[in-house]
Amino acid sequence: MDSPGQLPQRPLGRLGPLFAAIWLAFLIDPVRAAWTELPAAHAWLGLVATLTFAATYLGLWVALRTGRARLATAPPPAHRIAWTAALTGLAAVMVAALGQVGTASVVYLAVAVVMLFPYVVFVPVVLALAAAVLVTGVTVPGWEHSPWLAFSVVAASLAVFGVRSMMNRNIELIRAHEASAELAAERERTRLARDLHDILGHSLTVITIKAELAGRMLDVDVDRTRAELADLERLSRDALADVRRAVQGYRDLSLPAELARARTALEAAEIEATLPNSTDDVPTELRELFAWTVREGVTNVIRHSGARRCTVALAPTRAEVRDDGRGPLGDDVPGSGLTGLQERASAAGARLVTRRLDPGWSLVVEAR
Missing domain, CATH: 3.30.565.10 (Histidine kinase-like ATPase, C-terminal domain)
Known part of the structure; x- marks a missing residue:
C-alpha cells in the first residue's frame, strides 16, 4: 500500500473482517447450487471458484482496510489490476460452471471496482456490468430476466462509493490534523531553540566574562574576586531559572531586570x-x-x-x-x-x- 510520509499505522478493530464477511451471505445461492449438483465436475469447480471468490473478496477488503489504517486511499495500480483480474476470472468460472446463479458474483465485482479505481474508471465498468446482467438474462437460453440483480449492482456501487468518499475525507482530515500537529511541534522546537539561544547566550557570555575577571583578580584583589564569584553563582542560578521558564513556555521578561543585567554585564566587560x-x-x-x-x-x-x-x-x-x-x-x-x-x-x-x-x-x- 502507498503510505504518505511513512505515518504510523492506526490500530484495527477486531470486528471489521467479520462485518465484511456478513455481506458474503449473498454467495450462499451459488454454494447451494453447486452443493446440490455434486459430485459433478462442474459443481466441484463452481463450489471451489465460489469459495475462492469469497476469500479473495474478503482479502481485498482487509487489504484496503489495512492500507487506510496507514492513511493510504488506494493500493498501487499494479495491485488494483491484480485484484480485479483475480475476481473477474473467478466470477467467470462461477458463471461458466453454475450458470445464471453464478452472476451473484457480479455485485461483488462491481463493488471491488468502485473500491479500487477512480470515478472515471468505475462508472463505465459498473454500467457495463449492469447492462451485461440485463442482456444475458434475455439472450442466454434458459436464463431469466434479472432487473433486480442489475439494480443491486448499481445500488451497491453507489452505497460503496458513498462509504469510500467518507473514508477518503476522513483520511484527508487525519492527514491535515497530523500535519498541523507536526507544524505546531516544529514551531515549539523553534521557539525553544530561539529562547534557549537568547537566554543562555546572554547568561553564559556574562558568566564567562566574570569568570575571566575573577581569574585576573585572584592574586590582586581577593575581596573583588569573592564578589565576582558571588555574582557568578547568582548569574548561574538566574540562567537556570530562565531556562526552566523557557522550557515551560513562560517567556515574559522584566525590562528593569534586563537593564540591571545589562549594566552588570557591560561593567564586567569593561x-x-x-x-x-x-x-x-x-x-x-x-x-x-x-x-x-x-x-x-x-x-x-x-x-x-x-x-x-x-x-x-x-x-x-x-x-x-x-x-x-x-x-x-x-x-x-x-x-x-x-x-x-x-x-x-x-x-x-x-x-x-x-x-x-x-x-x-x-x-x-x-x-x-
Missing part, C-alpha cells in the same frame, strides 16, 4: 554603559519585547563588537542599543539571535532595524 534610569514611559504591551531587545543588543555588543561604549535608549515606542564598535559578526548578516528578535518584533507589530554608525552599530526595535 564597556562604558549609558542606560536609562526608568522604564515608566514604556507601555506594558512593549515591555517584554524591549526587554528582549536589550538582552540581544547588549549580548551582541559584549560578544562581537569590541566596543568601548554602549548606550541603551528607551522611548514609549522605541528601544535602541548602540555602541562604538564594529557590530555583530563584523558584517551585516544577522545571527540567529537577531533572527529570533525579528520574529518577536513582527509578532508584536514592530520592526527591527540594524544599521552601521560612524563609528559603531545600532539596533533599534520600533513599534509601528
Whole structure:
C-alpha cells in the first residue's frame, strides 16, 4: 500500500473482517447450487471458484482496510489490476460452471471496482456490468430476466462509493490534523531553540566574562574576586531559572531586570554603559519585547563588537542599543539571535532595524 510520509499505522478493530464477511451471505445461492449438483465436475469447480471468490473478496477488503489504517486511499495500480483480474476470472468460472446463479458474483465485482479505481474508471465498468446482467438474462437460453440483480449492482456501487468518499475525507482530515500537529511541534522546537539561544547566550557570555575577571583578580584583589564569584553563582542560578521558564513556555521578561543585567554585564566587560534610569514611559504591551531587545543588543555588543561604549535608549515606542564598535559578526548578516528578535518584533507589530554608525552599530526595535 502507498503510505504518505511513512505515518504510523492506526490500530484495527477486531470486528471489521467479520462485518465484511456478513455481506458474503449473498454467495450462499451459488454454494447451494453447486452443493446440490455434486459430485459433478462442474459443481466441484463452481463450489471451489465460489469459495475462492469469497476469500479473495474478503482479502481485498482487509487489504484496503489495512492500507487506510496507514492513511493510504488506494493500493498501487499494479495491485488494483491484480485484484480485479483475480475476481473477474473467478466470477467467470462461477458463471461458466453454475450458470445464471453464478452472476451473484457480479455485485461483488462491481463493488471491488468502485473500491479500487477512480470515478472515471468505475462508472463505465459498473454500467457495463449492469447492462451485461440485463442482456444475458434475455439472450442466454434458459436464463431469466434479472432487473433486480442489475439494480443491486448499481445500488451497491453507489452505497460503496458513498462509504469510500467518507473514508477518503476522513483520511484527508487525519492527514491535515497530523500535519498541523507536526507544524505546531516544529514551531515549539523553534521557539525553544530561539529562547534557549537568547537566554543562555546572554547568561553564559556574562558568566564567562566574570569568570575571566575573577581569574585576573585572584592574586590582586581577593575581596573583588569573592564578589565576582558571588555574582557568578547568582548569574548561574538566574540562567537556570530562565531556562526552566523557557522550557515551560513562560517567556515574559522584566525590562528593569534586563537593564540591571545589562549594566552588570557591560561593567564586567569593561564597556562604558549609558542606560536609562526608568522604564515608566514604556507601555506594558512593549515591555517584554524591549526587554528582549536589550538582552540581544547588549549580548551582541559584549560578544562581537569590541566596543568601548554602549548606550541603551528607551522611548514609549522605541528601544535602541548602540555602541562604538564594529557590530555583530563584523558584517551585516544577522545571527540567529537577531533572527529570533525579528520574529518577536513582527509578532508584536514592530520592526527591527540594524544599521552601521560612524563609528559603531545600532539596533533599534520600533513599534509601528
